[in-house]
Amino acid sequence: MAIEKMGSQVTKPKLIWLNILVFSLTFIIAIVGVPIYAYFFEFETSTTICFIIATAFCGMSITAGYHRLWSHKTYQTNAAIRFIFAIGGAFAVQNSILHWSSDHRVHHKHVDDNDIDPYSAKKGFWYSHIGWMLREYQAHRYTDYSNVRDLQKDPIVMWQHKNYLLLVLLTNFGFPLLVGLLNGNLLGSLLLVGFMRLVISHHVTFFINSLAHMWGNQPYSNKNTAKDNAIVALLTYGEGYHNFHHAFQYDYRNAIKWWQFDPTKWLIKSLSIMGLAHNLKKASEEKIAKSIITQQLTSTKNKLQALAMPDKEEIIARLHREYDELINKMAVFYQLKKHKLELTKEQLAAEKKQILKQYLQIKQEWFRQRAYWLSLVNQYA
Ligand SMILES: [Zn+2]
Ligand SMILES: [Zn+2]
Known part of the structure; x- marks a missing residue:
């Protein structure tokens, strides 16, 4: 200056x-x-x-x-x-x-x-x-x-x-x-x-x-x-x-x-x-979802660290474990989503039922896990 x-x-x-x-x-x-x-x-x-x-x-x-x-x-x-x-x-x-x-x-x-x-x-x-x-x-x-x-x-x-x-x-x-x-x-x-x-x-x-x-x-x-x-x-x-x-x-x-x-x-x-x-540029859905979850982990951790709770280290360790699991689920979901989008019309038609079933199942799992994560971080928000 x-x-x-x-x-x-x-x-x-x-x-x-x-x-x-x-x-x-x-x-x-x-x-x-x-x-x-x-x-x-x-x-x-x-x-x-x-x-x-x-x-x-x-x-x-x-x-x-x-x-x-x-x-x-x-x-x-x-x-x-x-x-x-x-x-x-x-x-x-x-x-x-x-x-x-x-x-x-x-x-x-x-x-x-x-x-x-x-x-x-x-x-x-x-x-x-x-x-x-x-x-x-x-x-x-x-x-x-x-x-x-x-x-x-x-x-x-x-x-x-x-x-x-x-x-x-x-x-x-x-x-x-x-x-x-x-x-x-x-x-x-x-x-x-x-x-x-x-x-x-x-x-x-x-x-x-x-x-x-x-x-x-x-x-x-x-x-x-x-x-x-x-x-x-x-x-x-x-x-x-x-x-x-x-x-x-x-x-x-x-x-x-x-x-x-x-x-x-x-x-x-x-x-x-x-x-x-x-050439309109967009961040990928996965990157955006990951940044939200990561930010939730960071802010919850910061709040916990400021509290005088005897078991806060344990809770933070649990949050980290759940975070890792959630990120893994998310990666699987987006990989499948990408794969689904890359399939040719013929491929999708041939195995449509099976692909859609698998996709919906993983989507459901990822959504359920994310809701659980949100309820977990909200406890300490
Ligand atoms: Zn700017
Ligand atoms: Zn600015």
Whole structure:
């Protein structure tokens, strides 16, 4: 960290006045200007609709583009979609794709390391939310792009990086002006589509670095501070399932259940159905199941170890034995499942009854064992 000690004095890193001005002015104009305007005039319905579309465009350009496409390469898409995300990212004023992805890859590699993680949640809510952008905490981070060499081969990434400021100005003044000129509600459009949209899309993304590392539970891993939280997911286009994301960062999904809110995943899947995205990566069911069971073992063990129980060592040994047995059952089940999927239609038809019977039996055993395991760990939860 760039806090330098000078004798007994500690000097804080230099303030970044441009960021401070942009964040505070846009925030003040949005929260003061929008209610005043709404009170005296009223926003046109078309302005409100454009505001909603523009907010989602900014948000999803960051989540589906900057985050899941470029930072983590969880899928691939064509130049037209990449161009749209590049424009949306500049509109969201969150720095260039190259810079954002570089920061984000450092975040994943060194998560919670206060000296290296650019927005370490261990330094508190304010710092991880916005404070990290207000001072030059890691001056080298503004020029070192050695961890995104792959992205430097993408001409759209480099074009956006070189023209970032121009694109920020064109989109942030251009879109609101266009809407205002078309519907004759210029000031309303500047306030809502311009300022309010920018402030919302800023803070929504910032919540992923702050709230999603502080509030929620950890079904997959407690090796870092990332949390799963359905409410944060509602605010962040699905990125609130952050514990899963840090455990399986190469997966294009953040929410894995169909009923969990992850519109970014739905967008990527829809693009792939339309033939506009491909190579969507997913963690295997077995890996996900194993990480849940392992995490249950770890957290139960930690809880037991903190208790003053005379027989806790015995219980922990039993938990380990049951864990090993469960993992073995799980492996057998997934092996058979894979085998079943690999069978040709003829093979399956010939031995259908026998294969299905065996499959169902192992599935039942694995489910029963897992339920038993859950009741066991829940006793000490
Ligand atoms: Zn990520
Ligand atoms: Zn994170």
